[in-house]
Amino acid sequence: MRILIAEDEFLVGVHLEEDLRSAGCSIVGPFSTLEMATRASRRERFDVAILDINLNGDMVFPLADELSARGIPFIFLTGYISADLPERFRKSPQISKPHDPAVLLKEIQTAVPKADRGRNAVGDAKLDPP
Amino acid sequence: MRFVAWRGLFDAYRRATEGHSPWTPEVKDPQPICIDHVDRADLGASLQATIKAEGIGALAFIPLVTDGRLIGKFMSYYDASHVFTDAEVDLAVAIGRQLGFGVERMRAEEALRQSEARESARAAELRTIMEAVPAVIWIARDPECRVISGNPTSYEFLRLSPADNPSLSAHEDERPGNFEVLVDGRVLAPGELPVQRAARGEQIRNFEHEVRFSDGTSRYLFGNATPLRDAEGDPCGAVAAFVDITARRKAEEQRQLLLAELSHRVKNTLATVISIAQQSFSRNPNVDEARRSFASRIRALAQTHSRLAEANWSGVSFEAMLLDEFSPYFREDGSNVRVSGPPIAFNAKCALTLGMTIHELATNAAKYGALSTKSGSVDVAWQVDAQNQQLRIRWTETGGPTVSPPKRSGFGRLLLERALASDLGGNVQLDFVGDGLKCAIAIPLDEHVARVA
Numbered sequence: 001m002r003i004l005i006a007e008d009e010f011l012v013g014v015h016l017e018e019d020l021r022s023a024g025c026s027i028v029g030p031f032s033t034l035e036m037a038t039r040a041s042r043r044e045r046f047d048v049a050i051l052d053i054n055l056n057g058d059m060v061f062p063l064a065d066e067l068s069a070r071g072i073p074f075i076f077l078t079g080y081i082s083a084d085l086p087e088r089f090r091k092s093p094q095i096s097k098p099h100d101p102a103v104l105l106k107e108i109q110t111a112v113p114k115a116d117r118g119r120n121a122v123g124d125a126k127l128d129p130p
Numbered sequence: 131m132r133f134v135a136w137r138g139l140f141d142a143y144r145r146a147t148e149g150h151s152p153w154t155p156e157v158k159d160p161q162p163i164c165i166d167h168v169d170r171a172d173l174g175a176s177l178q179a180t181i182k183a184e185g186i187g188a189l190a191f192i193p194l195v196t197d198g199r200l201i202g203k204f205m206s207y208y209d210a211s212h213v214f215t216d217a218e219v220d221l222a223v224a225i226g227r228q229l230g231f232g233v234e235r236m237r238a239e240e241a242l243r244q245s246e247a248r249e250s251a252r253a254a255e256l257r258t259i260m261e262a263v264p265a266v267i268w269i270a271r272d273p274e275c276r277v278i279s280g281n282p283t284s285y286e287f288l289r290l291s292p293a294d295n296p297s298l299s300a301h302e303d304e305r306p307g308n309f310e311v312l313v314d315g316r317v318l319a320p321g322e323l324p325v326q327r328a329a330r331g332e333q334i335r336n337f338e339h340e341v342r343f344s345d346g347t348s349r350y351l352f353g354n355a356t357p358l359r360d361a362e363g364d365p366c367g368a369v370a371a372f373v374d375i376t377a378r379r380k381a382e383e384q385r386q387l388l389l390a391e392l393s394h395r396v397k398n399t400l401a402t403v404i405s406i407a408q409q410s411f412s413r414n415p416n417v418d419e420a421r422r423s424f425a426s427r428i429r430a431l432a433q434t435h436s437r438l439a440e441a442n443w444s445g446v447s448f449e450a451m452l453l454d455e456f457s458p459y460f461r462e463d464g465s466n467v468r469v470s471g472p473p474i475a476f477n478a479k480c481a482l483t484l485g486m487t488i489h490e491l492a493t494n495a496a497k498y499g500a501l502s503t504k505s506g507s508v509d510v511a512w513q514v515d516a517q518n519q520q521l522r523i524r525w526t527e528t529g530g531p532t533v534s535p536p537k538r539s540g541f542g543r544l545l546l547e548r549a550l551a552s553d554l555g556g557n558v559q560l561d562f563v564g565d566g567l568k569c570a571i572a573i574p575l576d577e578h579v580a581r582v583a
Contacts (some may be wrong), residue, residue: 009398009401009402010483010548010549010552010553011401011402011405011406011409011549012398012401012402012405013552014405014409014544014548015401015404015405015408018408030552032552032553053394054394056479078394078397079393079394079395079396079397079398079401080390080393080394080397081393084390084393096397097397097398097400097401098397098400098401098403098404099401
């Protein structure tokens with residue numbers, strides 16, 4: 001399972017990275033600006049994106065719209081409350097900061113149906129029950 | 131009774147008889163008084179003497195009357211005694227009547243003039259108020275509001291000249307075309323505008339609306355419109371007064387944004403704290419040490435927040451951050467720490483990352499490096515490389531125990547090698563040689579990162 005991370009708070013990004021790596025995922029990023037995350041999303045292969053809402057002042061919504069259009073699932077990682085999200089995203093998968101690793105993994109499993117999980121994954125041990 | 135006109139009388143006589151009246155003021159329908167022989171009249175000794183001294187032999191007092199009231203007198207004098215005939219008296223009375231009418235008319239004209247002067251003064255006051263008051267005032271003098279006029283502020287607000295007709299109900303050719311009025315995002319028809327509604331008799335209060343100009347900019351007004359009524363009580367126009375609340379609305383929007391931001395920042399900070407906890411406990415099997423180092427790192431984070439708050443979140447001085455972190459280790463004579471460089475202020479986000487990085491470097495220097503010995507010292511020097519728009523920082527430890535790489539806390543290296551790159555665009559060179567760590571950091575002097583204070 002390959003996961004793209006867009007997060008502008010360095011230590012939070014590192015923390016996500018470490019949690020997901022120890023669950024057997026490989027990481028694309030973390031990227032701290034909308035521009036870098038968007039460019040990477042068009043260049044790299046990944047199964048799901050974890051998106052911080054505010055990337056150094058830019059809202060991540062244009063990237064979320066693009067991923068929606070491409071059929072790539074994403075999960076918002078947010079310090080904002082639901083009501084602050086634009087209407088079209090209020091029902092999107094979201095977890096709040098600070099994240100609960102178990103909840104995060106569960107959301108990822110829900111977002112990416114088993115059949116679609118990329119062949120690039122470095123061992124899905126923790127995500128695929130035997 | 132004062133003399134207002136005379137002919138052929140001496141000053142002395144006038145002065146002596148000034149104020150004298152043969153009738154009492156309240157007498158109704160005063161009659162002429164003729165004195166044929168001054169000598170034989172009962173005038174009082176001094177008055178008689180005065181009249182004789184003037185050389186007057188006979189005189190007649192003719193009353194000037196208005197509405198049956200005495201308003202003045204005219205007198206005719208003879209230098210010898212004279213019998214006043216009825217015809218003479220009639221003529222004198224007729225003259226008196228004409229004079230009375232004349233005086234009455236003069237007084238009426240004077241009263242009217244004064245009343246008009248008061249009206250004029252009051253109108254000037256109102257005009258001055260309209261011009262001075264920092265509000266938008268409009269007046270419509272017809273019920274359809276085909277023409278609206280306003281105070282100077284109103285024309286400036288609408289970006290029109292005082293010669294223009296600002297009414298959106300005016301004839302097509304006259305109507306202003308540079309703005310429209312909206313409420314809750316909906317454009318109002320002219321008939322729905324507050325002045326027009328008031329001119330139909332409606333009292334409008336606390337009406338807030340947007341005036342959107344053809345260049346895309348908007349301003350907001352808040353106020354009232356009141357009908358003007360004619361003598362029969364029917365609406366014949368309106369007066370409106372509005373205040374520009376654009377600044378107030380912007381402040382409200384800012385406040386809302388800040389509140390949403392606050393939630394976001396707090397969550398971010400809490401997530402950072404968990405990350406720091408993760409780093410502290412996963413890298414150190416000794417729980418006590420891990421706990422101490424975790425607490426110390428959070429205190430450093432809190433100190434940077436304090437510095438930010440002191441500066442209203444505008445930035446933190448690099449020197450202050452260094453001194454904060456070195457303060458537990460200063461030797462009494464201050465010889466083991468040196469910091470030097472031009473005043474630089476880092477913005478919030480960068481200050482927080484840099485603060486944590488400095489904390490790691492200083493803590494490590496104290497645990498394993500130059501600050502862990504009596505003779506060791508740390509020198510931090512920085513300068514602005516104007517040509518490349520870079521800030522170059524050199525951290526030099528000397529006189530400490532011999533250095534070798536792995537002893538350094540991985541967290542410090544994580545921050546130096548990855549966080550500085552990610553958050554500040556900086557690059558770092560670490561030299562673990564000889565008697566102390568040497569660290570060279572280059573940070574682009576982007577306005578989003580830092581400014582020369």
